[in-house]
Amino acid sequence: MWGTATSSHQVEGGNTNNQWHAWEQASKVERGEVSGLAADWWGGRWREDFDRAAEAGQNAHRFSIEWSRIQPTADRWDDEALDHYVQMAKGALARGLQPVVTLHHFTHPLWLDELGGWEYEGTPALFEAYTRRVVSALKEHVSLWCTINEPNILVVVGYVVAYFPPQVTDIGRAFSVAHNLLRAHAASYHAIHEIQPGARVGLAHHYRGIKPARPGHPLDRLLARIQSRFFNDFFVDGVATGKLRLLQHSARVPQARGTQDYFGLNYYTEDEVRFAWRPAEAFGARAFRQDAEVSPHNFMANEPLGFRRALLWANRYGLPIIVTENGAEDERDDFRRRYLLLQVQQLWRLVNVNTPIEVYFHWSLVDNFEWDRGWQQRFGLWELDIETQARRKRTSANLYAAICQSNGFSTELVQQYAPDVFDEMFPV
Secondary structure, three states: OEEEEOOHHHHOOOOOOEHHHHHHHOOOOHHHOOOOOOOOHHHHHHHHHHHHHHHOOOOEEEEEOOHHHHOOEOOEOOHHHHHHHHHHHHHHHHOOOEEEEEEEOOOOEHHHHHHOHHHOOOHHHHHHHHHHHHHHHHOOOOOEEEEEEOHHHHHHHHHOOOOOOOOOOOHHHHHHHHHHHHHHHHHHHHHHHHHOOOOEEEEEEEEEEEEEOOOOOHHHHHHHHHHHHHHHHHHHHHHHHOEEEEOOEEEEOHHHOOOOOOEEEEEEEEEEEEEOOOHHHOOEEEEOOOOOOEOOOOOOEOOHHHHHHHHHHHHOOOOOEEEEEEOOOOOOOOHHHHHHHHHHHHHHHHHOOOOOEEEEEEOOOEOOOOHHHOOOOOOOOEEEOOOOOOEEEOHHHHHHHHHHHHOOOOHHHHHHHOHHHHHHHOOO
């Protein structure tokens, strides 16, 4: 299946009851930007965007549920808000788009934040109750579920490098959050299978390639291995084994063992790490490869072999693979076309040796609010004018449509949309 991915807070607009809205109001986002109306999906414009996706040959769409809308206060559920997502799932199916629904994509209600958010010991039970409410309502229309998006990002970016709320640096608190996320995922997984035995449930794992800058240098190799273990493997291994370990911290969550029916993979880029006397950076200076092509805001490098390595890493877990996110920030829509073709080529190569990749979701369908980076990074196949809500199709939307419609790509397609990578893709 081919599709695109979105998340509730980034596209809905008017989300004023979660911790990210509070973060925006405190001017924590770059340039002081706020999500505002976003892409106005809560106002119904998901319909026209789903039309665009279906017309472009896509046959799946991944979207998320906004917990703060479903449970606006600790003691109240909003069935009207829940019906909004029922209509989205039905609308996707009516257009030939298989819905893949994520229950948590970075945001949670303000009332939960006041209890401590993911640090609160009771959050896994609250997440299970929320899961049961949502799945009971959508089970006739949704059979593919993603419990939590990028739990490693929630841990590392919120509690180690401190870019996301609550913006703290505390390994002990980071481990507590990871422990509760794992408990919550396990509870959600088992609840979904109780309500809907035939469902398939997983997570969306963020994999960031980390290589030694000097492969022959033992300290570079050691640092790359340590950083990759901490960022990429730590949580995934907890799901696989039911055992969570981080430095001096450890916990057992036996109910989490084997709670993935597929492996959800988010991949964007890859870094090189070089030993440097920088204790604050764990003695490792990370940077993109020196001659790599970098996106307009220097946010990511075009590293298709990194995507291959990520897919092979995911395949170690012995599960069918869903690429839950892969895409590029590029308002000029030049970098994105090269990125898309080179990434899909690696996907094609692995599928041809029977790697069990089932779905590819491009991030994203339409420009959306990019968290701490606000509106300056544009990932959409369709450009969004946030003042008028007008959409404009980018050339890469036509490229992706051709890939979706043909279930592949051709030399003619590469010559048409990205001739400058033709020789790299098809060497003599």
